[in-house]
Amino acid sequence: MHPARMIAAALPALLIASAAHAQLPVPNRDPRVRQALEHARAGEPQTIEDQIAICQIEAPPFKEQRRAEDFRRRLEALGLRNVRIDAEGNVIAERPGNPGEPVVVISGHLDTVFPEGTDVTVRREGTTLRAPGIGDDCRGLAVLLGVARALDQARVRTRGTIVFVGTVGEEGAGNLRGVRHLFSTELRDRVDYFISVDGTGLGLTKDAVGSHRYTVTYRGPGGHSYGDFGAPNPVHALGRAVAKVAEFQVPADPRVTFSVGVVEGGTSVNSIAMTASMQVDMRSVDAAALDALDARFQAAIRQALDEENARWSRGDRLVLEIDTIGIRPAGKQPADATIVRAATDAGRALGFDVPAIASSTDANIPISLGVPAVTIDGGGRGGGAHSLGEWFDTTDSHLGTQWALLFVLTLAGVR
Numbered sequence: 001m002h003p004a005r006m007i008a009a010a011l012p013a014l015l016i017a018s019a020a021h022a023q024l025p026v027p028n029r030d031p032r033v034r035q036a037l038e039h040a041r042a043g044e045p046q047t048i049e050d051q052i053a054i055c056q057i058e059a060p061p062f063k064e065q066r067r068a069e070d071f072r073r074r075l076e077a078l079g080l081r082n083v084r085i086d087a088e089g090n091v092i093a094e095r096p097g098n099p100g101e102p103v104v105v106i107s108g109h110l111d112t113v114f115p116e117g118t119d120v121t122v123r124r125e126g127t128t129l130r131a132p133g134i135g136d137d138c139r140g141l142a143v144l145l146g147v148a149r150a151l152d153q154a155r156v157r158t159r160g161t162i163v164f165v166g167t168v169g170e171e172g173a174g175n176l177r178g179v180r181h182l183f184s185t186e187l188r189d190r191v192d193y194f195i196s197v198d199g200t201g202l203g204l205t206k207d208a209v210g211s212h213r214y215t216v217t218y219r220g221p222g223g224h225s226y227g228d229f230g231a232p233n234p235v236h237a238l239g240r241a242v243a244k245v246a247e248f249q250v251p252a253d254p255r256v257t258f259s260v261g262v263v264e265g266g267t268s269v270n271s272i273a274m275t276a277s278m279q280v281d282m283r284s285v286d287a288a289a290l291d292a293l294d295a296r297f298q299a300a301i302r303q304a305l306d307e308e309n310a311r312w313s314r315g316d317r318l319v320l321e322i323d324t325i326g327i328r329p330a331g332k333q334p335a336d337a338t339i340v341r342a343a344t345d346a347g348r349a350l351g352f353d354v355p356a357i358a359s360s361t362d363a364n365i366p367i368s369l370g371v372p373a374v375t376i377d378g379g380g381r382g383g384g385a386h387s388l389g390e391w392f393d394t395t396d397s398h399l400g401t402q403w404a405l406l407f408v409l410t411l412a413g414v415r
């Protein structure tokens with residue numbers, strides 16, 4: 001290839017690389033932005049009222065509809081455009097900017113881990129709110145409303161378009177179904193930056209901990225422990241498999257983890273079981289390392305089957321079934337990635353440092369697709385997430401709303 005053409009061909013990649021590391025100015029000196037920040041602070045009591053009201057509508061896994069309808073009405077009341085619930089159940093609302101400018105999604109998740117019938121009444125003791133889901137993620141949803149309200153009150157106009165989203169299926173068995181749908185269908189190829197606001201504090205998740213989770217079942221005809229002795233035994237096959245998993249050596253960096261979380265099987269002490277199963281969780285921020293562990297795992301559970309079947313000559317052979325509980329893709333972003341810098345710089349402009357961690361959140365999907373994405377905490381302090389004792393302390397929680405606001409404006413740009 002002609003050298004000039006080679007340079008031309010390489011140019012788009014270079015531009016993309018430098019754009020991904022560009023430092024965007026934090027617009028905290030813009031008079032309208034300062035007004036919006038002041039509205040976010042003064043409006044924090046309303047944001048907390050929203051947080052409480054949202055929390056008191058149950059949203060069990062796969063049953064987020066009532067909370068979604070309510071969230072849709074709240075977004076409509078703030079004058080946002082094209083407010084809708086998509087085919088998967090996500091609530092979406094737009095604050096249009098100029099065409100051709102970045103599209104910035106800011107989202108929170110609608111679902112909780114709690115089953116139907118959980119008491120979600122919020123109890124207030126001084127600055128502390130107590131209820132399941134109050135932080136994770138009623139806080140994120142309320143911050144979205146606080147940001148939209150402050151932008152509206154200060155009449156801030158942005159260059160880019162801001163899309164507010166309440167996602168379904170972030171927790172456990174939901175397997176990120178809401179955010180998957182956004183990136184595969186609803187907002188496919190439209191998103192330049194993705195922010196999830198999830199939980200409490202003032203930290204940042206920049207790396208996506210991926211997870212592979214399976215149920216593995218060994219199955220056979222079963223029989224009498226004495227009369228049918230000499231036939232392969234599903235519990236013994238499972239024991240072989242667990243022993244192999246337990247001996248896996250994994251790197252410390254990148255961190256790779258594995259755990260057999262649940263084992264089940266058998267019916268009585270004098271029976272050869274018909275089934276024995278385990279649930280396994282494997283995690284890493286490094287996609288290749290996680291895939292490598294998965295491959296070893298798949299080999300180990302098959303080897304356990306073969307060994308148990310080879311050990312005995314009587315009866316039918318055992319079979320192996322593998323069911324996927326969930327696959328969440330992994331991914332890492334450099335500390336100087338544009339979106340990571342924008343989050344950190346926005347925090348610093350408000351007077352605090354932002355610690356960065358790796359976690360498993362809605363941002364896993366865009367990060368794995370190469371779309372710049374992070375998850376930020378929603379401010380305040382909290383604890384007991386995923387438990388009935390969950391709590392949220394509202395002290396200085398306006399900083400979370402202000403941070404989300406300034407971060408979004410840094411990415412979208414102010415007109």
Ligand SMILES: [Zn+2]
Pocket residue numbers: 109136137170198199
């Ligand atoms: Zn959450």
